[in-house]
Amino acid sequence: MTPIDADVLVVGGGPAGAWAALAAAYRGASVVLVDKARCGASGPSAHGTVAFWNIPPGTQRAEQVRRTLTGGGALGDPEWIDRVLGETHRRVRDLMLAGYRFLPELSDAAPRVQLDGARYLTRLRRCLAAAGVRILDHHPALQLLIDADGVVTGAGGVRTRSPHESWTIRAGAVVVATGGCAFRSGAAGTDVDTGDGLLMAAEVGGELSGMEFSCAYTLIPGDRMAVRQVGPAPVPSLGPAVTVYDESGAAVDDQGPAGRAAVMRALADGRRIYAVLAELPEPVRRTAARFALADGRVPLRAQLDGTVRGTGGVRIVGFDCATTAPGLFAAGDVTSREAVRGASGGLGGHDGAWSLSSGVWAGAGAAEFARGRDTLGRARPAVPGAGLGPGGGIDPRAVVGLVQEHTLPLRRSYLRSAGSLCDSIAELDGLWPATQWDLGGQGAARVRAREAAALLAVARWTKHSALARPETRGMHRRTDHPGPDRDYELRLLSGGLDQVWVRPDGPDADSSQRPADLTAV
Template sequence: MIFEHPDRKTADMDEISADVLIVGGGMAAGWAAVAAAKTGAAVVVADKGFMGTSGVTATAGPNHWWVPPDAGRREAAVRKRLETAFGLADPTWMARIIDITWRSIPELEPWYPFSGDGQGGVYRSGLRGPEYLRALRHYATSLGVRILDHHPVLELLARPDGSIGGAAGHDRLADRPWRARAGAVILATGGCAFRSGLLGSYSNTGDGYLMGVEAGAELSGMEFCIAYSISPAWLSTRTLPYTGARFFDAAGRQLDTPGWDRPREYLCSLAAAFRSGPVYADLHEAPRELPGVIREIQPATVAAFERRGLDMFRDRFEVKLFGEGTIRGTGGLRIADACCATSVPGLFAAGDAATREHIAGATSGGGAQNAAWALSSGVLSGQAASSAAARRSHSDRQSRLLSMGGAGLHPTGAVRPVDRKAVVQTAQAEILDPDKALWRSEAKLSMSAKWLEDAWEDVCGSLRGEGLDAVAARETAAMAATARWCNAAALARKESRGMHIREDYPGQDTDWSRRLITGGLETVYTQREEAPVSELAL
């Protein structure tokens, strides 16, 4: 029985104690929980939703960066990826995550129904989302991890010395507050797609970025938040069926859309087409084998059409671009060491909550690299958080804890009603609008900064959610804050690099071959990282 019914919950649920507290319940959280529990730590996972269906992996089917332990092949894999990282990735990190990924996935054997690879072997590099997350849940549970579903975290708790010693949240099924005291905390809260409708991203509202910055952590690479996926206009799905699609305008004229081998041109061309009206996809030229197997590979994709009475391979259908923000972008909490620690003692970051520049640089890691990162950063942070917790003295563990949460919980001014929809719409309009995101400029970004500042001031000064409503208020605050950081970083990076294209600075500038740190609440700061990213010899 994997479900804990609200009415069976015990009275001690309000005050929780753990060595390692993991915030989030997706892929990175699952691997973090497993890794921490293997070291003997008492581990608690607190997820906003249900660990197994939460996050963007649960609805996906991630392939992992998968290279056998052969020195030559691994070196070649790293070298190839470095070429598209635009100078911001680190070959040492890349090699590490390839290795951790290769060693970790087979551990799921007892819980995941691995099948064939079409060549007589076992297919391990790609796993289907619902089965993958279910397997991680079972694996973690088998190691004694305690899972708190529907326990959104609202804020971090710090010891008087500033180190992180717990978190507080709201149990949304029982509708009551809870607190956890922990030796160390891992933020595995995912990225932020600003409620674009992107499949699986409803709960990915940037909560970890906001909580981390409130606790004193920094962000990195927030300017790299430009990614879109195409889907039927009425529902975001996985993109497998559309890579070979032809596109048409409302008059039935075929568009000269570049192929998927030219990702930016493809995206810009579609974005331009949407300006003139609706765009339709036609899948008659999809790979011939696809119609016969797609139902078994991605049942939900088929349902998106069947339940509208459409035949996806025969009927032309309207499409839309869904913004992916920092989910397929690469920005997130800055990693300050080799083990996924943030700059705040006791606070770690994993998966999309952390920056992925180490392995992807200025371009999207794509599915395979991002999945390998989620897995490995989970493993590394789980191990390191367990060690950090073990180093805490008994008195540290009993110390007084201070609330770190601000916007949405404790407004700086008088509580007033805030139009939350308008706040989120502002974040979407300024960050996700392809015309602003794909062709950035000082003028556009400065104008966006003004709108985002107004939205943030409204949230920060007046918004307060109580009880269950605090969860939604914090989500609104986190999206407003995240949009502000993304925009500030884009404004500060006065060059074009990877997915960040400035019309007013079209060239890549070697002075900018370093990462950009962002943070701050009352005022946002940006700062170039001191050292250029090391060009370590392989």
């Protein structure tokens, strides 16, 4: 393809990417949006509902900030939470005036509202077209590009509908909104969430934060054998109000974090957990009927959502959602959401609110950054790029298989210990050098190889970060350190490709006091 120039390039076409592109376009920037699949029809939001906080200013909002901080293991930031609540409340009003239909009916008394995800994304795509944003579907980005000064200046990739056709887009600023990483667990809509944006950001100098909080699981109908028999089609997760039962038929208290932890521990120990088909809501009941036993019980299993519902991701360093790499901005699930959710997973309206707010801020920040740049110079990749070699030595499926072996099981990610983490680190780190030259290919094979490299990179960052936090906090559970440690009321930054590093964040954190913990591997 002929190289394209734009003021702002947005990588990713989910809610965060769409809001970023709209915000940049409304500020007068020329915007190009590239998506791995089809903007408006892919990703987790297209396979369910999107929830938003809707809390007006006043006592109720102050109370929500306090509750969010408490539930996040003291890692959140009240100013960030308040800003997200304010931005979302204003935008929800705008969406209502634009004709979006909310459930429940929008009112100041409803602190949480929902939209149908597919319709929401379809409307956002129409808004993008009306705003003059150029949308390139089926154009996965493989690498970010930098100029002679190390400033991010665009991206390059391939067009999967024409596999041998590559593309290059130069831009004054780039917003990465590629979503999180679910490690190909089969969660609905996460087939595109393979950690590409995290790897691309790290290659140009972006830092990561909270990668130990990457172990969010949901309960879904079906055991492993049933899933293999039925096929790989996505299965919706159970709602929080569904009662679950053990093998004896006794109800298991699944309400709140403690109840869910008991259920996950039971599954990790090999016990069976069931739901009753007649008690499941639609559309879960229709899907669950495929797995129902003769007595109406439906076996359940745990499915890893990874960083999609976790809080780890690319570190942002300002309210414009800039990263530590100049010229690169980030939005949505690809970012670290510790400032808003702390160490807890995405529940309620957190995810929808963050995607909307961070998208608006990142798009505005990118447009302002691009406006201040001189004429774009020559763009080049920052590093050779893992998974972009000639290929032939390693099958990407083997890489994905090894990654899943060390991430998907509950005993690997939900319940952790120094022993299991060190074992995973040794296996995953040992494979990384081969990704530079032996993993690659051409056309569509090049995309699969790059995704495998990204999955491996994200798995390494999560394991190293989990080992560096010897405590239990939020969703991070260490069986050898079952309680919280006040010394670790701080965030852990991570990064590195050939050599993974982890260090504490914050002006009060003195890394020299804990060298053995934070550099154990």
